[in-house]
Amino acid sequence: MEFAYLKSVQARLDAIRTLTRDNRIPPSRRFNYSIKDIAPGGFVRLDGDVCHVMAGGRYDEWDEKYRKKLGYTSHxxxxRNLRTGQIILLEWDEEDQVVSASVSTKKLKWAELADEAGEAIDEDDLEEMDSGDGIKYNGKDFWYDDDWxxxxxxxxxxxxxxxxxxEFEAKDGEMLTIEEWGGGEKADDYEIWHxxxxxxxxxxxxxxxxxxxxS
Known part of the structure; x- marks a missing residue:
């Protein structure tokens, strides 16, 4: 067995041992809890599988000079899927009292993306993108939606x-999110998620x- 697989199995076993009677929510009370109650160390059922909440945090929106915090927050x-070992990013936000959620299961590379003409793109193309511009991934067009x-x-x-x-969104609702860290001076400063x-x-x-x- 490969070391990475054994490490994943051990991590899942360690997580399962932390789900005890003391912290497990009885089935009759689970309707009182929502996605807003999720926190690191907890457990959720997602698409039929039990997942351990390994870590978490929030993205607070700021003005472009990072001087003033604005009102929007994304959590x-x-x-970690305890059956498969897959790592999943679960994100939720609330706008106008409506809660929305998404999951990211695949981290992409620049080589998997192209512009609308099918030409390769990289981090230098991002700053030029605006309304009407798009990115092609796996044969599908994802259109520019926002950046913040x-x-x-x-x-x-x-x-x-x-x-x-x-943020980019396809007509069927699938999304691409590109996160720029560390000033975006090199390709490794970017994370691309489907x-x-x-x-x-x-x-x-x-x-x-x-x-x-x-807070």
């Missing part, structure tokens, strides 16, 4: 790390224990 949690300055604040912490978020929308009401909170996010 993100890193999950953010600070990522890990759960339980107060200080955040600067990031710049680029995202799918999920109904937040289908996510069952099994245990909501863990660190709470600092």
């Amino acid at each position: 993100e949690y890193r999950l 300055a953010a600070k990522y604040v890990p759960a339980g912490k107060r200080n955040g790390e600067k990031a710049w978020i680029y 995202c799918l929308s999920v109904d937040p009401d289908t996510i069952e909170v099994l245990a909501a224990s863990g660190a709470k996010e600092a």
